[in-house]
Amino acid sequence: xxxxLLALAxxxxxxxxxxxxxxVSFEIQQGEVHALLGENGAGKSTLVKSIxxxxxxxxxxxxxxxxxxxxxxxxxxRAAGIAMVFQHFSLFDALTVAENVALGMxxxxxxxxxxxxIRDVSEQYGLPLDPARIVGDLSAGERQRVExxxxxxxxxxxxxxxxxxxxxxxxxxxxxxxxxxxxKSEGTAILYISHKLEEIRALCDTATILRLGxxxxxxxxxxxxAREMAEMMVGGTLHVPEREAGPEGEVLLKLEGLSAxxxxxxxxxxxxxxxxxxxxxxLGIGGVAGNGQDELLLALSGEMRTDPQMVQFKGRPIGxxxxxxxxxxxxxxxxxxxxxHAAAPxxxxxxxxxxxxxxxxxxxxxxxxxxxxxxxxxxxxxxxxDVRTPGTExxxxxxxxxxxxxxxxxxxxxxxxxxxxxNQPTWGVDASAAAAIRQAILDLxxxxxxxxxxSQDLDELMEISDNFAALNEGRLSAPRAASGLTIEEVGLMLxxxxxxxxxxxxx
Amino acid sequence: xxxxxxxxxxxxxxxMVASTPILLAALGELVAERxxxxxxxxxxxxxxxxxxxxxxSALTGNAWVGFAGAALGGLLLSFLFxxxxxxxxxxxxATGLALTLFGLGLSALLGQSFADARPPAFPKLDMPILSDxxxxxxxxxxxxxxxxxGLLLVVAVWYFLTRTRAGLxxxxxxxxxxxxxxxxxxxxxxxxxxxxxxxxxAGLGGAYISLVRVPQWTEGMTAxxxxxxxxxxxxxxxxxxxxxxxxxLFGGVTVLQLNLQAAGLAIxxxxxxxxxYVATILVLVILAAGRAPGSxxxxxxxxx
Numbered sequence: 001x002x003x004x005l006l007a008l009a010x011x012x013x014x015x016x017x018x019x020x021x022x023x024v025s026f027e028i029q030q031g032e033v034h035a036l037l038g039e040n041g042a043g044k045s046t047l048v049k050s051i052x053x054x055x056x057x058x059x060x061x062x063x064x065x066x067x068x069x070x071x072x073x074x075x076x077x078r079a080a081g082i083a084m085v086f087q088h089f090s091l092f093d094a095l096t097v098a099e100n101v102a103l104g105m106x107x108x109x110x111x112x113x114x115x116x117x118i119r120d121v122s123e124q125y126g127l128p129l130d131p132a133r134i135v136g137d138l139s140a141g142e143r144q145r146v147e148x149x150x151x152x153x154x155x156x157x158x159x160x161x162x163x164x165x166x167x168x169x170x171x172x173x174x175x176x177x178x179x180x181x182x183x184k185s186e187g188t189a190i191l192y193i194s195h196k197l198e199e200i201r202a203l204c205d206t207a208t209i210l211r212l213g214x215x216x217x218x219x220x221x222x223x224x225x226a227r228e229m230a231e232m233m234v235g236g237t238l239h240v241p242e243r244e245a246g247p248e249g250e251v252l253l254k255l256e257g258l259s260a261x262x263x264x265x266x267x268x269x270x271x272x273x274x275x276x277x278x279x280x281x282x283l284g285i286g287g288v289a290g291n292g293q294d295e296l297l298l299a300l301s302g303e304m305r306t307d308p309q310m311v312q313f314k315g316r317p318i319g320x321x322x323x324x325x326x327x328x329x330x331x332x333x334x335x336x337x338x339x340x341h342a343a344a345p346x347x348x349x350x351x352x353x354x355x356x357x358x359x360x361x362x363x364x365x366x367x368x369x370x371x372x373x374x375x376x377x378x379x380x381x382x383x384x385x386d387v388r389t390p391g392t393e394x395x396x397x398x399x400x401x402x403x404x405x406x407x408x409x410x411x412x413x414x415x416x417x418x419x420x421x422x423n424q425p426t427w428g429v430d431a432s433a434a435a436a437i438r439q440a441i442l443d444l445x446x447x448x449x450x451x452x453x454x455s456q457d458l459d460e461l462m463e464i465s466d467n468f469a470a471l472n473e474g475r476l477s478a479p480r481a482a483s484g485l486t487i488e489e490v491g492l493m494l495x496x497x498x499x500x501x502x503x504x505x506x507x
Numbered sequence: 508x509x510x511x512x513x514x515x516x517x518x519x520x521x522x523m524v525a526s527t528p529i530l531l532a533a534l535g536e537l538v539a540e541r542x543x544x545x546x547x548x549x550x551x552x553x554x555x556x557x558x559x560x561x562x563x564s565a566l567t568g569n570a571w572v573g574f575a576g577a578a579l580g581g582l583l584l585s586f587l588f589x590x591x592x593x594x595x596x597x598x599x600x601a602t603g604l605a606l607t608l609f610g611l612g613l614s615a616l617l618g619q620s621f622a623d624a625r626p627p628a629f630p631k632l633d634m635p636i637l638s639d640x641x642x643x644x645x646x647x648x649x650x651x652x653x654x655x656x657g658l659l660l661v662v663a664v665w666y667f668l669t670r671t672r673a674g675l676x677x678x679x680x681x682x683x684x685x686x687x688x689x690x691x692x693x694x695x696x697x698x699x700x701x702x703x704x705x706x707x708x709a710g711l712g713g714a715y716i717s718l719v720r721v722p723q724w725t726e727g728m729t730a731x732x733x734x735x736x737x738x739x740x741x742x743x744x745x746x747x748x749x750x751x752x753x754x755x756l757f758g759g760v761t762v763l764q765l766n767l768q769a770a771g772l773a774i775x776x777x778x779x780x781x782x783x784y785v786a787t788i789l790v791l792v793i794l795a796a797g798r799a800p801g802s803x804x805x806x807x808x809x810x811x
Contacts, residue, residue: 054689074691090686092679094798103679104690108672 005030005189011060013046020046022213031187035200038210039233039430044193048160052084053077083151084160093136097146100135104150121152125179141172160191177203195430197226211235230431249279252450253419254312260299268292271474277450284465285454292474293454300421301333302326328359330418334408342408345397352396353378353411360415385410402429409437413444423454438464470494513766519646526758527657528712533736533750534660535708541745542701543681545804547603548588550733551610552581552706553713558614560714561724565624574714581710582703584610589702593695599804618724626718653715665747681800684807694807744797757787
């Protein structure tokens, strides 16, 4: 039978004002994939940082293979056979793959030998990677491979993965899972953190569920439904978004032959996109990342100007209008990147509210900002969208990802737009917050707005869209009614000319 | 105008001497910047080094002791910068500017009573056979020891940064200090080392001006050499070998324009005086600047 690899007993860690972990105990067996589940802020990251030696628990004990284990720093943890793949990659853009790998090892061989070993391991596990490439040029999936190979080269007994799939395409997720299953078959234990419950059901043997820093239960993911797991995480019934079928109204937004070059160096140009969105409709746009999603949002938000006729709002050509003029007309948008694009990280929530809402909420009078009005607007958003923050004068950076996402989406929805465009509205957001955001989008549509949701989460699109279209290399497929669309049909719409291939792993 | 008064061999020979102060200071700053620290106090550390060099050599009568003292002076000043920026988390740009002003004042105070001091002679090395080579001998092999120390340092820094693990870690810290911290590297400690190496090099560069180039103490005698060193680091794309190129180019055009001025070339002196700056910037821009270290100038705090 399997034996216990790592046992946690009564781990507690408090930060000023919050208790991140309270009396957390569970065991990880050798060769099992163990899921750690919880909402944003449930204390998952703090817990794995304790295991990896980045955080020192206030009390409690850990035992590794029966021996007391209390790493003072990541080096000690690595020496004990623990490796970690970080949520935000801990890579160095300007350095090569081999140099990055060397930096994560205690006692690396000379770079030339290391390059050979990287090639060996990458072939063995079906993770193709050239050791001489500069990491800054790699895709998100390839960058994650660098981290994984860095871990594998040290023959870890326990591999910790913190939300590894949030930046990956479905194909890359498949490759990753093959690798993890192979590792498991070799006896490596994996501690897997994710929000994506279906993934956990497909991959993990057991799951421990955290809520507000405490263990609230465990389960065998294969034997329970995703909904049951989500309800254990939330500690209540999960609200599934419902839509009331609204009347199909007039065409509010029309794209006609929208073509534009990408403003980014390695971006995808938009090619001849034509589509209509009616009042009360939600158009879901799917596609693998990097097929023109960012560019489409820029063209719709007004950050990227086009020929006036290419974008028409209520029949009026607006392709040449900048973002604030479009907001003034009633067309709001929320981009994917929360920090730095949707919100200014070091400005307060009321300042961020004023920046986007100044036109429609009349927050500027005679050239002066109405700060009282901005604060009121911000506190309404916080209130209505359940944004967890001490107040309107906290900077955007201080909010967790999910909370900030609720704030930026709420900010646009509460401006009562006629057309709303959002990109990845629930990216990195936990289940209950995601449900709340989707419900708000549906409510907006029910009240007669036209909504475009760009997302890579197909389940999300199927749940909220009336019509579905796919972006592929900058071209948009003809929209089809979402109800009754099968996954195979969606796959064909997305597929196009993608020649991505799942690497074959020799088990 | 009499161009025949310019001896090309002497010109080439003096190029290496003229470049050495900037080369030393820029090399130190390069290491600090590769570790992610922007220290704008190079000028202040250089002038402090110049004053310390005079003081220590006048007191001991030995130029090498003078250089050692200058390195120590620059190092101490940079230690102050390191404590302010790395421990107390002050802004690097503001602190660096303050360091320059502080160094100018401090050196004036220290050097006051040494205005008349003459530094001891700093002998040129006599290398058997090599020094007697025709052409190459006078150009390359009849300089004083510091010229070669500077060259050796360039090679040493290049080797350190590109070939050693410690150098890789230093570059990693400069590239992404958060990631380096997450991997368990001591960001602040490594930066302290890099800053102090930079300070010692700047001190050496300053002392080369006061002990060899001029040689005597005058207030403000570095006259902006520290700023040139800073600029050369950027234009050299943070690469040691290109840094050598930039420093020699700057030194070369400086010597040439002085010679041209002496020869009475019919161009306003102002144009000649600005030519080294223009030439250096032009050439290094054409060579295309490299990419700055990712964490350059950013304050690091290990918040958890």
